[in-house]
Amino acid sequence: MHGPLRSAGPPMLLRAEALTRRFGAMLALDALDLEIAEGEFFALLGGSGSGKSTLLRIIAGFEAPDSGRLLLDGHDIAATPPWARPVNMMFQSYALFPHMSVADNVAYGLRRAGVARGDIAARTASALAMVGLDGFERRRPHQLSGGQKQRVALARSLVMRPRLLLLDEPLGALDAGLRERTGFELRALQRETGAAFVMVTHDQEEALALADRVALLDGGRIAQVGAPRAIYERPASRFVARFLGAANVLEGQAAEGRFDSAEAAATFAGAIPAGTVAVALRPERIRITADGAGPNTAQGVVEDVAFRGDDSLVLVRLSGGATLRVAHAEEDGAPPERGASVCLAWDADAVVALAS
Amino acid sequence: MRQGRLVRAAMLAGFAFLWLPILLLVAYAFSADRIPFQWGGFSLRWFHALAADERLVEAALLSLRIAAGAASLAVLLGGAAGWALARFGPFRGRAVFGALIGAPLVLPEVVTGLSLLLLFVALDILTGWPAGRGATTVLLAHATLGAAFVAVVVQARLAETDRSLEEAAMDLGATPFLAFRTVTLPLVAPALAAGWLLAFTLSLDDVVIASFVSGPAGTTLPMALFSMLRLGLTPEVNALGAVVVIGVGAMLAVAAILLRPRRG
Secondary structure (H helix, E strand, O other): OOOOOOOOOOOEEEEEEEEEEEOEEEEEEEEEEEEEOOOOOOEEOOOOOOOHHHHHHHHHHHOOOEEEEEEEEEEEEOOOOOHHOOOEEEOOOOOOOOOHHHHHHHHHHHHHOOOOOOHHHHHHHHHHHHHHOOOOOOOOOOHHHHHHHHHHHHHHHHHHOEEEEEOOOOOOOOHHHHHHHHHHHHHHHHHHOOEEEEEEEHHHHHHHHHHEEEEEEOOEEEEEEOOOHHHOOOOOOHHHHHOOOEEEEEEEEEEEEEEEEOOOOEEOOOOOOOOOOOOEOOOHOOOOOOOOOOOEEEEEEEEEEOOOOOEEEEEEEEEOEEEEEEEEEHHOOOOOOOOOOOHHHHOOHHHHEOOO | OOOHHHHHHHHHHHHHHHHHHHHHHHHHOOEOOOOOOOOOOOOHHHHHHHHHOOHHHHHHHHHHHHHHHHHHHHHHHHHHHHHHHHOOOOOOOOOHHHHHHHHHHHHHHHHHHHHHHHHHHHHHHHHHHOOOHHHHHHHHHHHHHHHHHHHHHHHHHHHOOOOOOHHHHHHHOHHHHHHHHHHHHHHHHHHHHHHHHHHHHHHHOHHHHHHHHOOOOOHHHHHHHHHHHHOOOOHHHHHHHHHHHHHHHHHHHHHHHHHHOOOO
């Protein structure tokens, strides 16, 4: 993925060029290119060891790249120490100073920057009001709940009015119930401040729900970057298809607009360009029918059924040997029993051709 | 409930075993009789006698000066060592460094004392410093012992302190020095203070190492006490013991309060 990733849209804020970082024998970042626009909410998504945290720490200045350039507004900041960068970070552990009050935590950066005393008080108060924590000034971090700590950490970073705010697993330490609400609040704060937010997460739902654009990292490289809907619906590779939404990936041979998969014992018809090496099929795009034949259908036996609330996950072993994950919606009636023989069918536009 | 009573009795017996001798010593300090283990009515005469005993008072003052100096030096050296062990990652020689720092904790004091004596004598012959042995050599020896304790306490404190706190400070515009001063130092300050008190107490208590490395002008309080034993005890020693017990007890209590686990 070399060359510009975006050509139009808002002006570029941060640009990484061929960033490489090794830890011993492990290649954490492998000549990674990335562009982040002003005021966008960007998510770095990946599993552990994908290099997402290393990239975040390089942008913050806690790690230096072995090679490559990191440009902020066109200036190379790879050698700028963290305390001199117009970039702030919200740590996964929040890293609130335990020996300081909430107000002193938020004012810490302003004091270092030599802001006038009166301005410090005013900006601290408005930052705390922005995250809904007015009245908490004198509390100590140990007197706060997890959600409140997270807000203080946010206020402490945002009070610096950064061009770029880095968020390391911002929702990771919160209860499930608090996550959704906090996610919406994060987006509201991002729109309000106009700062670019770059979030690191291993949770694909979080990335898809919050970000304007998502970069999926794998082995120190960007597997795919784009708007959440675009990369979810049009994964570029087997890895992306499996990572996002756990699509079914089937191997086979492309031939003249068709794709024959031996392991599925099925033929896929649709937009199949030459060079397609596999196809992806989302569980929710597959229907369970009484009978069917021809392209875009398959036969199999139900291996197991798991109830998930709004749908049931049905594992179907196809006659070719592959197992498909099928999401059976509740409104379509009761799911088939274990051991039942079923027919599967899908629309041509559900077939996603994968080139790698 | 039988078991509960048994446990309580065992605990009382344990406390008695630990504290009865010390309580007896303090109690007899207030006895008027000349013989240290015979009750002769309440009196403060031995405290007056103690205050008038120039040799003992001088030794006590010297001990306090040595203890304060050794504790301060130990905090500097041990604090730096604890910092290195907790924060510098797996640097080359870390295991050896850690073992050497902690050696005085496990070595018999006789060995520590003898080895330091040999070192001081060899240094004296080779470089002319330290010229002879006395208060300075005792101070250095006690600082070595104290540094081991300070290093352990500081390392433990840093290990339970989130490393990203320092990064957060730098991210918010603090240079490494400022981050250290405004975040790290306040967080380890209780450990440093507790370490200082531990080193101070150790120095005040020590007679073995001091006996090895001291000279004519370096008689510390425990050494003076020890030599008094040979001439026969007077309740003056009990009075001195009472003062030391109360002083050391107070310092250990302060150290315990400073080292109590953090909330939250």
